[in-house]
Amino acid sequence: MAASRKWVREMADPSNDTLARLRSWMLLRINGRERPVSPPSPWQSGCPELLTGLRARPVWETAELPWLRPFEERAGEIRAELLALRSCRGFQPLKIPNWASSGKVASPDGAGSLSHDAGEWNVFYLSLHELPFADNRARCPVTVSLLAALPRPYDHAFFSALTPGTHVVKHHGPTNKKLRVHLPLVGVEGSRLRVADRTYECVEGRCFAFDDSFEHEAWHDGDRTRIVLVFDVWHPDLHDREVQFLSLLQRSRLRAEMKRAEAAAERAARGCAVANASLVAREGGGREEESAPLARGDNFFQLLRDAKNALPDNEWWV
The missing domain is CATH 2.60.120.330 (B-lactam Antibiotic, Isopenicillin N Synthase; Chain)
Known part of the structure; x- marks a missing residue:
């Protein structure tokens, strides 16, 4: 969080020309968007994230x-x-x-x-x-x-x-x-x-x-x-400073997704344990327990x- 605040302060400085593109990027996200209204090329219209100011060559x-x-x-x-x-x-x-x-x-x-x-x-x-x-x-x-x-x-x-x-x-x-x-x-x-x-x-x-x-x-x-x-x-x-920030952001996002994957694996393991316990309970006349279904296909x-x-x-x- 401290590193993020430092970068935001730098991006918000209008005299920092090196991070001008990131300043536009940050303003888009503040307004709930990840891309400009009009992409540099119509062939990029389906891309979910576009950073402005980069040469658009196929x-x-x-x-x-x-x-x-x-x-x-x-x-x-x-x-x-x-x-x-x-x-x-x-x-x-x-x-x-x-x-x-x-x-x-x-x-x-x-x-x-x-x-x-x-x-x-x-x-x-x-x-x-x-x-x-x-x-x-x-x-x-x-x-x-x-x-x-x-x-x-x-x-x-x-x-x-x-x-x-x-x-x-x-x-x-x-x-x-x-x-x-x-x-x-x-x-x-x-x-x-x-x-x-x-x-x-x-x-x-x-x-x-x-x-x-x-x-x-x-x-x-x-x-x-x-x-x-x-x-x-x-x-x-991209300037080296831009790459430095974007790399930091990318690593943070991927680590968060990796943690979600690990949590899903733990839930799946617990689900197997609950299923086995339920089987034993049914065979012994006890109460059956249910585990929450695990969503598939949303975590890389x-x-x-x-x-x-x-x-x-x-x-x-x-």
């Missing part, structure tokens, strides 16, 4: 992002680490909370939502907002070292696998505060990505950077599983935990 030229060059230069090593994963577990189905996307597709198991309406979309996490993926990271030392060298990582990186025939429905990312980078590694033939009003063919070993606050959609019509390295970076227009960390062991093998990887 796609960014890699020449403007020199820190991408090492990923292309060492794409062969990254690919070798990826291919070694085929003999071990670690991939899991991509699940999103029910509230997180307007383009969601109901998950067949009722837990959370999907972003695809055909095929399979599986992911192998390397970093995700301070969550530990020690086993995954240990298997990919080159990839992890390149991610660690990024100047301003958003702390979200994973291998993304689409099986043949997969269609990722049109949707928006959660915010325009970041850029998303794809490095296609295997099975890219027949894979396409639309960002705003243009569709792009994937090129193996070449980075593709885009602003996923713009509406985007993907298809994989090839006959091999398409796998790309995906990672996010803070928007280049709960979905991650539940999906961790959902894939018994890698037979989906063709």
